[in-house]
Amino acid sequence: MQDLTADAGRAIDRAPDGRAVDRALERALVLAARGPADGPNPQVGCVLVDPAGAVVGEGWHHGAGTPHAEAAALASADRARLRGATAVVTLEPCHHSGRTPPCSVALRDAGVARVVYACADPNPVAAGGAAWLARHGVEVRTGSRSGASPHVLDRADRLLEPWAAPWTLGRPWVTGKTATSLDGRVAAADGTSRWITGAAARAHAHTVRTAVDAIVAGTGTVLTDDPALTARRPDGSHHARQPVRVVVGRRAVPPDAAVRRGPGTWRHAATHDLAAVLDELGKDGARRVLLEGGPTLLGAALRAGLVDELHAYLAPVLLGAGTAAVPDLDIATLAQAQRWHTHETHRLGEDVLVVARRTERKH
Structure with missing residues (x-):
């Protein structure tokens, strides 16, 4: 330019x-x-x-x-x-x-x-x-x-x-994240998922965490993967800016869960009402929220129309079976498909990041 x-x-x-x-x-x-x-x-x-x-x-x-x-x-x-x-x-x-x-x-x-x-x-x-x-x-x-x-x-x-x-939507901006194989799997048939994407993609995902006000994950993800949900550098040290970590779901969060540790704050929202969680985060001043809760939480958010942006990290890996990035969205035919707009693309080592947004063009 x-x-x-x-x-x-x-x-x-x-x-x-x-x-x-x-x-x-x-x-x-x-x-x-x-x-x-x-x-x-x-x-x-x-x-x-x-x-x-x-x-x-x-x-x-x-x-x-x-x-x-x-x-x-x-x-x-x-x-x-x-x-x-x-x-x-x-x-x-x-x-x-x-x-x-x-x-x-x-x-x-x-x-x-x-x-x-x-x-x-x-x-x-x-x-x-x-x-x-x-x-x-x-x-x-x-x-x-x-x-x-x-x-x-x-x-x-x-x-x-x-x-x-907050003014145009009445809630924070919500970004949903997936890290998948080329055939759309977030885990292999035996449940293993670390690591589908490479180091460059993972490092980028941590920089995204530093730019949001809150990270939301479901209790299922916390119980299965025990994520810390903190923003870290490649050497493992923590970034100065840390989002609030929010666990959504009615199951208890174990006392030794990694999400309880680390810098910053965390909270447990014992509900399945994601819209209510976003409303509370908005009242607390959050403008940007990142969903890292796995397919169940992302699927619920997509069905409710609560995702504004998708970060899809694609690795040149084929699994053929395993957990899909998004569960059933009650779409029976291609004409009902959710259509998104490509906003950005990035090459991250061997992986590719596609950033897509839901919003229609205004002009």
């Missing part, structure tokens, strides 16, 4: 407006992805373009308590070149005073004349920046109104989906 700042003299408005917005939004998305995916705040990027069409500032949000993307971009720019500039942002500028001041006011005060944003802010506490800017003389446009391509707008939506889940 072209770095717009590599040629600051290039006039971004020489291209048609939609293409110019696409280029700026693409750059803003690259910047946004540099911010932390975990935590309470969204990943946001901002690009500032002066009236001559040159990129004069850019920024992204580095995490809770740090300047927002718009403020970081303004700080990087020559203030003299901001009068009449356009701010292209992946998320609607906030109009909220918390640990940082409102970005809407900062943009107006800097002399920005136009704001283009890809996604509206679903958080009622922070939303309202677009309307406030419009009332105070700043031209405001959505990305779609500015002619941005559906592809770029879809990328912006998908970057923000997990963070926005």
Whole structure:
């Protein structure tokens, strides 16, 4: 992807407006992805373009308590070149005073004349920046109104989906994980499952654990496999950030179970109502939840429509028999199949990770 700042003299408005917005939004998305995916705040990027069409500032949000993307971009720019500039942002500028001041006011005060944003802010506490800017003389446009391509707008939506889940879904964002052979088995006929995937895939799965707020497993998995459910490095040491470990099911968790040990906290939800568990986790502030509970828990979540993203680790192994990754979903014909959208693919040593999302494209 072209770095717009590599040629600051290039006039971004020489291209048609939609293409110019696409280029700026693409750059803003690259910047946004540099911010932390975990935590309470969204990943946001901002690009500032002066009236001559040159990129004069850019920024992204580095995490809770740090300047927002718009403020970081303004700080990087020559203030003299901001009068009449356009701010292209992946998320609607906030109009909220918390640990940082409102970005809407900062943009107006800097002399920005136009704001283009890809996604509206679903958080009622922070939303309202677009309307406030419009009332105070700043031209405001959505990305779609500015002619941005559906592809770029879809990328912006998908970057923000997990963070926005509490408002758009009313619960945390749920990722289901499988690690299977090429023929879809999570264990051989004799029940052995360690290890189907290789070291690189397992290390990646532990980095995913560091980015979620809670890991959920069923009592069946805890009693059979005795997982610790902690986030660990390849050398066995623990990552600094540990998700809450939640065991779901009515059977007792043994006193010596590995899930009881290690850093962080764990809890036992003595229920089969996964929706209620997710509701409680959401009330506690969890935004991202990872299901590592085996086929039974994953199947129940899929049947209930509670999985938003699937991480399918595929190993070049054939078993021919054994436990399937997903149990019966009451699908009788291909026309009833659950259809997902490929979001990302990664090569991890000899294995492949497919990340798929349920959500339909919006643009």
